[in-house]
Structures are given as C-alpha cells and as structure tokens.
Amino acid sequence: MNVLRQASLMFLLASGLTLVIISGGFDLSIGANLTLSACLAAGVMKSGAPPILAIAAAIGTGTIVGVLNGLAVTALRLPPFLATYGMLWILQGLAFRYMGGNEIYGFPTSFRALGTGFMVGVPIPVYIMGAVLVVGSLFMKKSNFGHELYAIGANTDVAILSGIPVRKRRISVYVISGLMSGLAALVYLARVNAADSGMGEQLLLPVIAAILIGGTSLFGGSGSLLGTLFGSLILALVINGMNLLNINATWQPLVVGAVLLAAVLVGIIGRNGNERIG
Numbered sequence: 001m002n003v004l005r006q007a008s009l010m011f012l013l014a015s016g017l018t019l020v021i022i023s024g025g026f027d028l029s030i031g032a033n034l035t036l037s038a039c040l041a042a043g044v045m046k047s048g049a050p051p052i053l054a055i056a057a058a059i060g061t062g063t064i065v066g067v068l069n070g071l072a073v074t075a076l077r078l079p080p081f082l083a084t085y086g087m088l089w090i091l092q093g094l095a096f097r098y099m100g101g102n103e104i105y106g107f108p109t110s111f112r113a114l115g116t117g118f119m120v121g122v123p124i125p126v127y128i129m130g131a132v133l134v135v136g137s138l139f140m141k142k143s144n145f146g147h148e149l150y151a152i153g154a155n156t157d158v159a160i161l162s163g164i165p166v167r168k169r170r171i172s173v174y175v176i177s178g179l180m181s182g183l184a185a186l187v188y189l190a191r192v193n194a195a196d197s198g199m200g201e202q203l204l205l206p207v208i209a210a211i212l213i214g215g216t217s218l219f220g221g222s223g224s225l226l227g228t229l230f231g232s233l234i235l236a237l238v239i240n241g242m243n244l245l246n247i248n249a250t251w252q253p254l255v256v257g258a259v260l261l262a263a264v265l266v267g268i269i270g271r272n273g274n275e276r277i278g
Contacts, residue, residue: 001125003005005226006127007236009191011229012184014207015064015132016177018228020080021211023173024153024220027069028084030181030207031092035200037061037185042104042195051111059182060187065091066178071266095197105194115190125187129229132180136225148175153220206256210235212263235259 012032020027029262041058043161045051065087072083087137117124152166154160160166216223238259242252 001121002014003021003233003236003240004126004129005123005191005230007232008123009184010203010207010210010236011129011232012132012180013211014188014201014228014232015136015182015225016173017207018211018214018216018223018225019136019149019173020142020217021218022124022153022179022223023149023163023170023222025073025080025170025173026084026218027174027177028081028204029065029069029087029091030177030264031200031202031204032088032095032272033062033178033181033190033200034185034203035197036065036091036095036098037182038189038199039098039104039195039197041186042107043098045069045107045111046104051108054111055186058185059140062180062182062185063175063177064178065181066175069178070174073174074167074170091203092197099195099197101197103194106181107190107193109251112193114189115187116223126230128183128187131184133225133229140225145169145172146250150221153222155221202253205253206239207261208233209256209260209263212260218264 007259014033017027019032037058039059041054043112045253054251069084072078072087073080078086098185099224115125119127137222148159148164148169150227151164152169153206156166185200188199192199210231211228212222212225212231213234214227214229235256238255239252243253247255
C-alpha cells in the first residue's frame with residue numbers, strides 16, 4: 001500500500017505529461033506548476049477559507065498554466081522544451097515570491113484525508129489514480145481525440161493534411177497536463193501537510209523516468225497511461241527498495257538518472273529497429 005501511495009502521486013503528475021509527449025510535445029513545468037498550485041491552495045486554507053476553495057485554486061492555477069504553455073507552443077511557435085523551461089522558472093519565481101521563504105502547514109483533517117485517508121483499507125490517492133487511469137485510457141482508446149493525438153505525434157504534417165485541428169489538440173493536452181499538476185498538488189499537499197517553495201523541485205526527473213520506463217516514446221506517437229502506471233510502480237519500488245536498503249539519499253538521484261538514461265536508450269534502439277523492419 002505504501003508503494004501504491006507513492007506511485008499514485010507520480011502517476012497523477014505523469015498522466016498529463018504522457019499525453020503531451022504522445023502528441024509530440026513536452027512539458028518541463030509540471031513540477032513548478034505543482035509547487036505554485038500547492039502554495040496557493042495552502043495560502044487559501046490558511047486564510048480561513050474552506051478547503052473547497054483551496055481545491056479550486058490549485059486546479060484553476062494548474063489549468064491556467066497549461067493554457068499558457070499551450071499558447072506559447074502553438075500561437076508563439078516556441079519549441080516545447082524552451083517554452084515550458086521558461087515557464088518552469090516563472091512559476092518557481094512566483095512561488096518563491098508568494099511564500100517569502102516561509103512554510104505554510106497545518107490543514108483541516110477533511111482536506112488531509114485526500115492524501116492520507118483510507119477507504120476499505122486502500123489509500124484514497126490510489127482510488128484517484130485508478131479513476132484517472134480508467135477514464136484516461138478509455139478516452140485515448142475510444143475517442144477520436146485520443147486517436148488524433150497519436151496521429152499528431154507520429155507525423156504532424158500528415159495529421160494537418162488529414163484535417164486534424166493540430167493547434168487545438170496541442171493546446172488541449174497542455175491544459176490537461178496543467179490540470180493534472182493541480183490535482184497532484186492537492187494530493188501531495190494533503191499528504192505532507194505543509195507547503196514550501198521547493199516542494200515540487202525533485203519530482204520532474206522521476207516522473208519523466210516513469211513515463212519512459214512505461215514505454216512512451218520521447219519522439220511521440222506511441223505510449224499509454226497503463227504503461228505510465230507500470231513505470232510509476234517500478235520506479236516507486238526502486239525508490240522504496242533503496243530506502244529499505246538504507247542507501248544514502250544523495251545516491252538515489254544517481255540511480256533514478258541511470259534508470260532514465262537506460263529507458264531512453266531502450267526506446268531509441270526499439271525505434272531504430274522498427275524503422276529498419278518497416
């Protein structure tokens with residue numbers, strides 16, 4: 001259950017990014033988006049407002065950031081890597097400014113249940129993860145929207161000639177990625193019961209690693225949310241195993257980085273093999 005709870009946060013943050021990568025884009029701002037969303041939600045609750053307003057603040061902030069990323073990539077025609085890298089610094093700066101070097105902690109029990117509560121012996125974040133997995137997988141497999149994302153990621157020019165509204169679809173996936181960052185921020189905030197300006201800083205690398213381990217190609221056009229779930233579980237097991245073996249925390253990023261490079265290498269080899277066969 002501990003591993004599932006760890007994997008649930010990783011999966012929520014990775015699910016939106018998976019769709020972005022499938023469509024041929026990238027979003028480096030998800031960790032900073034989580035940070036700002038969590039900090040604003042914490043501030044709302046500490047002001048005495050009900051948790052529902054804090055939830056709206058986090059989801060709203062994450063979604064707005066997604067819209068801005070989508071417009072930067074489509075309307076301004078900036079490369080996704082540069083656009084979202086710039087957004088990362090903007091969001092991090094806003095979080096630092098808002099928090100002023102302080103920490104906000106101590107939230108209502110009703111809100112904390114979102115990250116620490118159980119239902120029939122299963123952590124509530126696991127139920128949230130399951131709901132996102134089911135809805136997202138059906139959405140990608142059964143809807144025209146999902147099929148169009150794969151087509152855009154595989155070959156953008158062909159997708160345009162086929163009449164697919166590429167710009168709208170790309171904006172949509174960045175919005176979804178931002179929304180999921182806001183949702184992950186709420187689960188994370190409820191779990192740790194505190195917010196600070198660096199809380200999402202260490203999440204980006206493990207999330208990318210989970211997506212790549214799950215089989216999603218950095219080149220776009222292939223991947224699945226189910227694969228991302230498996231990648232999140234594998235990475236959670238690796239991290240949990242290192243903790244159980246008392247491996248120094250300073251070595252753990254090195255292991256995660258090695259796993260990420262190995263996943264990228266396997267993906268490149270597989271892609272080259274498929275191209276030779278084709």
